[in-house]
Amino acid sequence: xxxxxxxxxxxxxxxxxxxxxxxxxxxxxxxxxxxxxxxxxxxxxxxxxxxxxxxxxxxxxxxxxxxxxxxxxxx
Amino acid sequence: xxxxxxxxxxxxxxxxxxxxxxxxxxxxxxxxxxxxxxxxxxxxxxxxxxxxxxxxxxxxxxxxxxxxxxxxxxxxxxxxxxxxxxxxxxxxxxxxxxxxxxxxxxxxxxxxxxxxxxxxxxxxxxxxxxxxxxxxxxxxxxxxxxxxxxxxxxxxxxxxxxxxxxxxxxxxxxxxxxxxxxxxxxxxxxxxxxxxxxxxxxxxxxxxxxxxxxxxxxxxxxxxxxxxxxxxxxxxxxxxxxxxxxxxxxxxxxxxxxxxxxxxxxxxxxxxxxxxxxxxxxxxxxxxxxxxxxxxxxxxxxxxxxxxxxxxxxxxxxxxxxxxxxxxxxxxxxxxxxxxxxxxxxxxxxxxxxxxxxxxxxxxxxxxxxxx
Numbered sequence: 001x002x003x004x005x006x007x008x009x010x011x012x013x014x015x016x017x018x019x020x021x022x023x024x025x026x027x028x029x030x031x032x033x034x035x036x037x038x039x040x041x042x043x044x045x046x047x048x049x050x051x052x053x054x055x056x057x058x059x060x061x062x063x064x065x066x067x068x069x070x071x072x073x074x075x
Numbered sequence: 076x077x078x079x080x081x082x083x084x085x086x087x088x089x090x091x092x093x094x095x096x097x098x099x100x101x102x103x104x105x106x107x108x109x110x111x112x113x114x115x116x117x118x119x120x121x122x123x124x125x126x127x128x129x130x131x132x133x134x135x136x137x138x139x140x141x142x143x144x145x146x147x148x149x150x151x152x153x154x155x156x157x158x159x160x161x162x163x164x165x166x167x168x169x170x171x172x173x174x175x176x177x178x179x180x181x182x183x184x185x186x187x188x189x190x191x192x193x194x195x196x197x198x199x200x201x202x203x204x205x206x207x208x209x210x211x212x213x214x215x216x217x218x219x220x221x222x223x224x225x226x227x228x229x230x231x232x233x234x235x236x237x238x239x240x241x242x243x244x245x246x247x248x249x250x251x252x253x254x255x256x257x258x259x260x261x262x263x264x265x266x267x268x269x270x271x272x273x274x275x276x277x278x279x280x281x282x283x284x285x286x287x288x289x290x291x292x293x294x295x296x297x298x299x300x301x302x303x304x305x306x307x308x309x310x311x312x313x314x315x316x317x318x319x320x321x322x323x324x325x326x327x328x329x330x331x332x333x334x335x336x337x338x339x340x341x342x343x344x345x346x347x348x349x350x351x352x353x354x355x356x357x358x359x360x361x362x363x364x365x366x367x368x369x370x371x372x373x374x375x376x377x378x379x380x381x382x383x384x385x386x387x388x389x390x391x392x393x394x395x396x397x398x399x400x401x402x403x404x405x406x407x408x409x410x411x412x413x414x415x416x417x418x419x420x421x422x423x424x425x426x427x428x429x430x431x432x433x434x435x436x437x438x439x440x441x442x443x444x445x446x447x
Contacts, residue, residue, distance in 0.1 A: 010369060012339075014137050014160050018177050041160070048163040052172050 001030040009066065013041035017049050020071070024055065029075040032058065037067045046071075105273040106130040106220040107255070108211050111173060112309055113161025115290050115302040116226030116258060121169055122297060123257040124224050127274045131224070133173040134214055135162040136207050138182040139338050140311045161303040168299070178210060179335055186312065187331045191243075196318035198310060200235040201243065208248035215253070222253040222268045229259040230284045258282045258290070311342060320346050320447045327351065327391075336370070340388075343367065346447040347404065353391025354447070355401055357408050373424065377405050380430070381418035384409020399433060406435035 006023050008016035016037045023033060035046060046069045047057045056072040109121040111133035125131050166173035185206045189199030204227075211223045227236050227244075235244065241263065245254045252267040260269065260279035269276040282289045294302065303309075311317040320341045325331045327348075340356060343363050348354040356374075358364035364386040367376075374388040375398070387405045389398075398421055406417035412435045422428040 014141075014175050015177070017160065017163070018137060018175050021175060045160045045163055048160065048167055049173070049175075052163065052166045052170075 001028075001032070003032045003034070006033055006035045008035055008037040008042065010038055012039045013045050016042040017045045020046050020069075021049060021053075024053075024071070024073055027073045029073055031073045033071045033073065035069045035071070037069070038065055040067065042069065043067050104128075104130055105222070105268070106132070107222050107224050107268075108215050108218075108220045109133050109171070109224045110207060110211055110226070111135050111162045111165055112226070113163075113165055113303050114226070114309065115287075115294060115299075116228060116231075118165045118169065118226070118299065118302060119290060119293050119297070120224050120226040120257045121165075121171065122299075123279065124255075124274060125169065125171070127278060129274065131169070131171050132220070133162065133166045133169070133171050134211050135173060135175045136178045136182075136210060137175060138203075138310070139179045139335055140182075140186075142309050142311055165302075174214070176210065176214070178206075181210075182206065183333065186333075194233070194313070196313055196315050197321055198312040198318075200232060200313075201240055203310075204235040204244045205247040208244055208250050208254060212248055212250040212253070215250075221273065222255055222266070223250050224255050224257055226258060227256045228282045228284075228290075229256075229262050231282075255279075311338075316447075317341060323348060323354075323447050327354075336373075340370065340390075344385075345408070347441075347445045348447055349400055349404070349445050350391075350397060353389055353393045353397055353401075355404060356388040356390060357405070358385040358387070371422065372426075375421065375423045377402060377419050377421040377431075379406060379409045379411055379417050379419050381416075382406075382409050382411030382414065384411065384417075399431070400436075402431045402433045403436040404441070406433055407438065407441070409435075411435060412438075 004027065006019060008019050011019065016035065016039060020035050027033060043060060047060060050057050050071055055074050058070040058072055060069050107124050107129050109117065109131050111117050111121065121131050121133065163173055185199055185202045189202040191201040194200050208223060208225065215223055227241065229236060229238060229241065245251055255266045255268050256263060257279050259282050260276065261281040262283055265276065268274045324333065324337060324341065343356065343366055344359055345357040346354055347357065356367065358367050367386045367388055370388055374390060375393060376386060376388050378384060378386045384405065385408050387401065389401055393401060402419050402421065405419055406412065409417065411417035415434065416432050417435055419431045419433065420428050421431055
């Protein structure tokens, strides 16, 4: 199990979702991915994408203008 | 002694009736990929097929011209309005997976060279639908799916959903009879999923025409109370003003080319072309100013320092007189519009800044044709 980072800052939705989707496709179950974004839409859309694909959202938070979303990859 | 091969078997009448179509279906569950736009029709089409026990997954294409998403994020930045992606929301309501595919680069050829031409604006609807079904067909083949479904309704759209153009999409996409339109299937020739008994044609629909009432009634039946109803469609290319700005971009560059930033900037701000060799992009609110801020190293840009006002990008090669004109226009769109003079900072692409003092341009001397 490994931890990975994804910089999706300055991208507007749905691009942060697409980048998350494509990165997760390369990871293994149990890996975690931390996505950094700046589009507020990501706060809604990335967790929604995770829900429909069965991945676990461990954390969502704002840090100033930045949004952090941590995801655990599920089978 | 001859042994009759059937002698040890019960008489035919006693055999259980086997529906071979069902047996085949249960042996290998069939899988459909649904084009999900985020609107009601594709949602209903997917729902109809889910009801028939088919495994459905959604696919959604991001062309760069999609109305939702970016526009919500750029404008009204601080509003509490939901900034959801409607395709994802639809998938969640249906309980299906959704795959969002970036087709920005490949889509350029559809916009620049549409084989079937444009609609009322720069919308290449027929080529676009053919492209999307072709991409869905490729995805279907790569992922071992069996057929494609769309929310198309016969007669609903003047270009891509006519009786004579629906077969064009099926043919040019290479999907042929693996393309099923559940909302109007009974008005169309049988497709492979119907012929093979993967889906029951009798349970498919015969929607026809531009009325939305049948869809709304079906939504009511399914208890679907909330769905996106984009007033101008879901694509900026159907928008007259947006198309005009794109035509202007092509005309001034002398070629029908664009990159992703070009088409993003066309969605943002007021665009004014006071002279053939430059135009201004004027932020209309804080969200747009913030967005334009990200482009300030690529464009000469200006903003008022004596009053609140927009960030303005200059696209082109302005001379001194042009910059003065741009400064007067920038002052016009800020809080200092009634002041005698407004102080502005102008920064070129090399990062050199200068201060200007100008009189704001009165609204009544800005020719309407400057507005794109």
